[in-house]
Amino acid sequence: MTIDDILFHAFAFVAVISALLVIFNKNPVYSALFLALCMSVLGAMFFTLNAYFVAVAQITVYAGAVMVLFVMVVMLFDLKRESEEILKFSPVTTAKVLAAALLCGFLVGTSWLGVTAVKDHLAGQVAPGTLSADLEKPIDGKIPKSIISLSAEDSDESTIKATPEEARELLNKMGGNPNPDEDLTAAEDAKLVEKATATESKGEPIEEFGSTVTLSRALFSKFVFAFEAVSALLLVAIVGAVALARSKGGTHHVG
Amino acid sequence: MSGWAKLWIGTDMGNGLLEIIVNTIKIALIFFAVVSTVPLLVWVERRGSAFMQNRLGPNRVGPLGLLQLAADAVKFIFKEPFVPDAADKVLYFMAPAMCLLPAMLTFAAIPLSTPFTVMGHTFKMQVADINVGIIYIFAVASLGVYGILAAGWSSANKYSLLGALRASSQMISYEVAMGLSIIGILMKYKTFDLTKMIWAQTGPFNFIWQGHIIQPLSWLPNWGIFFQPLAFILFFTAGFAETNRLPFDLPEGEAELVAGYHTEYGGFKFNMFFMGEYGHMMTSSALITILFFGGYALPWSGGGPVQVQEFWMSHSSWLSQVIPLATGEAASVLAMLTHLICFSIKMGFFLFVYIWVRWTLPRFRYDQLMDLGWKTMLPWSLANLGATTALLFFARYNPL
Amino acid sequence: MATVMHVGLNHYLVLSALLFSIGVLGVLLRKNAIVILMSIELMLNAVNLDFVAFSKYSGNIDGQAMVFFVMTIAAAEAAVGLAIAVAVFKRFKEVNISYFEKLKG
């Protein structure tokens, strides 16, 4: 139990509860506020995942802008508590709930078992900590073969190959480790490897993984077309939204 | 050792218990500092406005009327809590907290001074050292809208709702101009980290042109305002709109909306809105100081303990006798105190400007406000951004 | 117990799966068009979490870049969706999803 673990479980709890409240609350205002909460919590979780800029963007864009828009619209409409039951019993409702539950089961199952299986499959070659430190977990249940092969192909060779010795050498070279002769524990080794492989695979040893610089490098080089396309999409969305929502004769139209 | 302490210390949780305790103390300190600055500001506001309007202001209770603050606080706390009948109770009670919380959270990221070392432990004068500090502040500040919206809606009052909608659309609109206005200076500093920004503003005025450091006007401090005056004006103006203060206090325009979103609030709940507003004001002033006026750093000087010693030795005859004695930890404490004072002076000036402007300028009309935000400030921000980008590009400021 | 509490990639994926399924349930069950839009946002957020977690655990920044695009598209979707909701509200004085069935050719 590290502080990160505790934070994760706390955040996860809040996120799931608020997500449930989003859909099971009859008052849309509360739904929107709970969704904002859920998004903020996810943003906080991104901080723990070293995605600082994305975290802040998540809070600014989702919680600060998109959800404000929702809240404003809901409040402006003055939507009241819905009188209709959300979980009214009917065959269709049952089918919907069952389908969602089944989907949930599938997804959770694949997420939990699948990744564990991948890790065990690669355990022979993987340096500790590259995918997760959680390597001792036994497999129970059937392993979907496709997921193993898919993930095995996808996993980048360069992130797997660094050994602790190499990682330490690399970090010494770039001055990341202040005491090169210090005897490191296994856990610290794992962290070093993670850091080294993350930076090495980008070819930019100076910047920390997840920093704004690395992210913006990717955004403005590899994804520059997508970036431009998305900006065009935003423009189109703005025009479309204005055209849809305005009343005839503009906002100052009388009558 | 108790169970909890074992849990904290037994894990690889940073530096363990000490950090937890220090952080808790810092959080409490900052909170109380902000909260206790508010009455002071109120006093300044009331006295200042009185002098501007050629009257006296509160001067009966205590010396210079300073105890009036305490009296007001007591009044706020002991007022009868009143809840409108049609109000959405939960949100009605939560809204003031939702307003105050972002103000506090933003102030948590402000570096107040240089770190200092006592007994081998280094303490940062900042609750949370976030490497994306400036956008963190923007992000959290944007959450302040929820409090206002919740307050307006839950009061079940048309004036409240209209005020809330006005406030929130105003805040969202000016956020855009505000965010865009500082991108130019962020490009100059090449960081989101507030501390690094301050360090980038130390020393005399200089800049990089084609790979050479040029110091044309070394009698100026190396402050951001000299590089981006337009950005300063835009940011400062948007700051008024973000804090909902005059001349942009449309949400609570008493002639039209009674008191806007807090029409139905009274007592301590109203006080919390009040504190939230002043908290925003303080964050805003602190940000202006950090972005454009060198933050806590002494002007013309470097930011380290040695430079601080040099500063005192050259500016004060009696301190020059004592200062050389301060070495190591003592020097760092001295630097911290010096910088804290420096920061307080700069920030205090802008807080005063906020008050000054409030009692000087009349209120805008709502469409004028929106026009100013979208049709004037946004284009100017964009123009500033484009010009800065071009200039930095041709100056080869950031060689790749 | 220790392995379950010790956070790894799977924890993030499971959380994401849960949030996604909740979003799906919301889309299927709720009648209020705006809440349905919110549920869609929830699903997108779940995917964002996946992206960021994978990014962290594979040491590849591309996941974070994707989150960026997802966010942008979500914002655009929300804007247009809400505009449609406003238009529907103006016409029917309610935003029940069943009114959308009446929007034919």
Added chain:
Amino acid sequence: MNENFLITVLLLSPLLGFLINGFLVRYNNKSHLRAGAIATAAAGISFFSAVSLYFKLLGLGAEERTLHTVFFNWLNIGTLNINMGFTVDPISTVMILIITGVGSLIHLYSVGYMSHDAHPAKFFSYLNLFLFNMLILVLGDNLVLMFVGWEGVGLCSYLLIGFWFDDPEKAAAGMKAFIVNRIGDAGFLLGLFTIFVTFKSVEFSELSKMAFAPEVGVWGPITLATFCLFVGAAGKSAQIPLYVWLPDAMAGPTPVSALIHAATMVTAGIYMIVRLNFMFIAAPTTMHIVAAVGAATALFAASIGLLQTDIKKILAYSTVSQLGYMFLGVGVGAFGAGFFHLMTHAFFKALMFLGAGSVIHGMGGEQEVTKMGGLAKKMPITYKTFLFGWLAIIGTPLFSGFFSKDEILWKAYSSPLGSKFLWMIGVVAAGMTAFYMTRLMCLAFWGTSRVDKSVKVHESPLTMTLPLMILAGLSLMGGWVGVPHIFGPIPNLLEGWLEPVVHDVTSEGSFLEEWMTMTASVALAGFSAFSAYYLYVLNPNLPKEWAQKLKGLYTLVYNKYFVDEIYGWAIVRPLVQLSRGLWAYLDVRIVDRTTYLVSDIVKGTGAGLRLMINGNVQQYALYIVFGVLISLAFIFAR
């Protein structure tokens, strides 16, 4: 300038002219000068490049005279690899010089001829497009590319024959040409496929490297391929039995007849056979067929020409007959001779068509020779130039036609593939040619005038007469490049030029025999010419009396042996009836019912599925979830 650039200019200049005239000029623009200037300039630039290429080629050694350029890889499917590649070698050089040279002159001529037309830009754009396609045909370095040009010129021919499509007869003539050509093209394609299947290549350079052993019998692949290709050639070059379209094609404007239906397109068949001479040589059976068909066409068409009264029809049958000569030449293995005649024929037949055009223009659209006469004085330049053409075609010694025709006849006589019978037919056909050409001269230019009083006959403008004069010069001198050996040590330039790529069959025959055959044919031609002059100028009433006496034969020949009627009765009518039957029974009862059944099934399914699509968005979302679940189940079940 390098050859790639020159070839590019050569090809793209007409294309550019086509694009400018076709798309940038307004459809109803009547400025014939502007459109004509653009088109003529395009053709002129092309001609200039062709001349440059010729000199470039001349600078190379005799065996290396091949310029090859590949623009891009066009098709690459399996083993089939086709480049957009162009070859300039001695054969194609002669062709591009003829095409662009004669073409430029005809463009220039058309400026005057089309001056009163409503859509000159359209006309000139078509002409330019034709040039472009013809150049692709002759320059293409493989059979497929040649086929592209082959079809392209067919299209242009169709468009230009039916240029005045307001007249249903002319539109029908265009369609007839198109359909008859398709029959030939089918043969061409079959030949192409056979070659590709057998030799795994369609490139001329690769095919020519393969050694073909002469093939005896009827069913060998080479024989089959060459025969199919010959069917294509017969369609394009108007040989029996596919010649019927060419006389009708005279419906088009006269410059078109001169350019397409006399000088260039109709010779594409000859060109193709010369191009593939190495392959045809290896198929003696096909060669015999080619020679026989050529000889038969020469005689048959000449006999029809004897009694025609439309000036253009006479020239058309003459063209068919001369093309028959060329096939006779290549059929007996004298590729060089056939090619030589192709060249000289291009000169004098273009000249005569243009002269005829000039006459028609001067007569205000009159085409019947019976209504002309005595035009020599009224149209002196046209008359004098036409005279050169006449002298050339009837084989007057020293004129171009004499050399080429006599070379063919001599080869037909002496080649191992030829025979005395073929020679005899050739000589008789030559005699007939002299007769009907003299008859044309008599009726149109000599004798008394039968011109209607209302018609103001006038000489044509300079833009029309200038090409005539140039072509007249060429008709005289064009043959001097191929003087036969019996005339002494004058070098046979053309033979030497073509030698590296064209492999003639060596013929045996003595010096004396060659002189004798030549004298015989010239004598016969002279006699026929004189008898025609006697019949139509000195005793103008005699032909009518003879026509009365031999009424049956006269009717038969006058009506072109009723070939069109026979085709109509034996081929077209049964086809139409069969199609009617298929439409009434097969299409309505089986095909339509099947399609209705299919559409009913689809409609029924749709009606059923429509119940699912009820506008309930959440239900759609549920379907999506089901879909995801099913996909996930598949992944897990695997």
